[in-house]
Amino acid sequence: MNKTLLSIAVAASFVLSGQAQAGAHAEIYADFPITVKNYAGSKTHSEAYTGQIARHTLHNSVKKLISKGASLEQTQAYFSGKEPGRIIIDPASKDGFPMLQTHVDKISKGKNLSGKAYKGLISGMPGNLTGAELLNLMLEKAAATEKGFDPLTGYDYTQLFSKFAMGAVFYNQAVDNYLDEKLAADVNPNSKAYKEGKAYTGKEHVWDEGFGYFGAPAHTLGLTAAEVYGIAKQKSDSFAKADHNGDGKVSMVTEMAYAHAYYAASFDKGGKTKYLHTIVQAFVDGRKLITSANGEALTDSQRSELMGYAQVIKTQWQRVIAESVFKYAGSVYGDIEKLETIIAANGDAAKAYRNYAKHWGELKGFALALEAGGVNLGEAGVKLNRLLGYSPILLGNTQVTGFVDGEFVQSPSISMGEYQVHMIKVQKLMVDNFGVEARSKDMTANLAKLVDSLGTSLAAEND
């Protein structure tokens, strides 16, 4: 009941904040006072999530490197390496969108992705691999392909790695660690500094780290979803919106959008959902609650309220990933439609096949990410894995069915037409089990469109 009330409060709070969005007084995730008792350092505010932002830049950079055909050594430098001097390959400055930082170390030193990748089993791919092992395997395989694409298996490693890494690192760390076990009373208590000499308490930092992994600009509540989307895309006309402090450059830490915050914005700008602002509002409200404890241990009531905010974030975040699965299932369905048409006309299907593999990589990556949320997906998870299989259906109606001696093995499978039906079922699964509402590329949308085109007749007409 408390969680329900809290959800309503968050929603109401969002509505109120939404009304203030256009104004200059929207809340930002910044300038929280220092509450650590007897703090003697020089910091003036307590929020800190640079390590998480550094990992966002590492993820973006690995993605870019795979797509450019980089070697395993180069990609591993960003995935598992911690060496200083790594240049941020993405996001990088663009015309009309200059970035403040150029090196990972300028944000946070000694960070990598592998150390924070999910160590649980990922059953959506063959080989009984953990999340971390699977990401590692993807990089190895990608290095052996041309620009990350293996036409024999249909694997687009750029997309597979990127979408899965967002789940296995950011989503997992946030919802299964910082917003879960680290909210326990005896873990990282609010009555002590996170570490000796730090300007933030245990609970403050735990919460900040969750916010950092989501990837939203600190001033998100003063922006529309479309503006945050434009910032993530580094559109020059979004620069003014990104540069909140007006220093002429976009800070990668506080002013940039990444990962699931970008996807939340992409769905929300359609107007049907409010994932981005609901999540950020819950983060802001949670942080204010912790700050209000003024460096004392959280009471049971405060911790319960905080868990409520965490639950809002977890639910909405999972839904953002499910929306992505929904969207790319629709893309794959459309790609097969185009492939079949081209093949039927004896045309050149290379480009259509490439698009099919790209979208499948995104679909599968997000589906695997759902597994990394520390929640047992139950039958829905099993069904999702069965419907997608280990690879797209390939042109000879084969599919990857196993992983033997380090190689993916294929076997005869269903037709592409039948696989399209699987995509319809995947979308229905996302609606029934995760309550997705934005529903991009909805395969049943044409039903509603046709019904609308036929109109409704309230007239009692005869023959």
Added chain:
Amino acid sequence: MLEFLLSWFSELRGLVNQGSKRVFFGYILSAAVIAIFWLMWQRSLNFLGALRWICQRKTWWSSSSRSDYQMMFINQPIMLLLSPLMLSKLALATALFYTLTDWVSRPLWPANISTFWVSVIFTSCLFVVDDASRYYLHRLMHRWPVLWAFHRVHHTAESLTPFTVLRTHPIEGLLFGLRSALVQGLLIGVFVFIFADRVTLISLLGANAVTAVLNMLGSNLRHSPVPISYGKTLERWLISPAQHQIHHSQARQHWDKNFGAFISLWDRLGDTLEYGSNTQQLTYGLAGQKPKEHQLSTLYWKPFKCCWSHLRRNKVRLISSINAIHITSEHE
């Protein structure tokens, strides 16, 4: 209340300014032009003579026609209230779509059909299946006493104008609405399953293009005193205005003929086809009907009384039959 009144007004306005409605002003206008030219050609009238003929007060302001207009106004709010009982086309189409997904393999051959032809097939199928279902329901309306009790309201019209199409009891309107939702929902579900987002309706004036074209070609004249016949060859396939006027005829030999809306093939298959004639002279309405048939209380209430009487009679018969069986078995 204000919202309800606005909806009422909006629906009334929609009757004449939406191409999906039979009494859309464009269709009425095209029907008038066709009627004038036909009268000039067949009856050798000049333009003004033809215009005067189609504007006769005895047609447009008879007690029968006036009750048509009254029903048109009164039916709208009633249909608004009954609308929650309507079958949702979208719910039906979605349910069928997912049922097919669960039970049927999606065929591959549709990939060979271009989007244009998919639309042509869908639009045509919708028109044909919709028309066939209209025929069948209309036939049932005449054959089943319980349904006839409501449909007879339409047949009490003694002068026909395009607005006679709206002289329809709300219960019948509901049945036609359910039929339409069923047909459209089923076809949309099946077509989207097979052809996905390549299915579009070829529309004209916001309606199925085939229906809109036929409406523009004077389908409103079926409810008019202008007996345009297409000739036997064409009337084997399409219902002419003259054929539908026969359907409204009081003459015994015309009863239960020409149930079709646009396509007469169904009448041919069902042995209910009657050809029309440019020179036919008919009396419309029900044999022996009284003037009070045009009173609103009669139009709206009598069907329920007829329906109840029929059900009660049948109940007596049913009970008698059961008793007879019971007594017989006891004697055995």
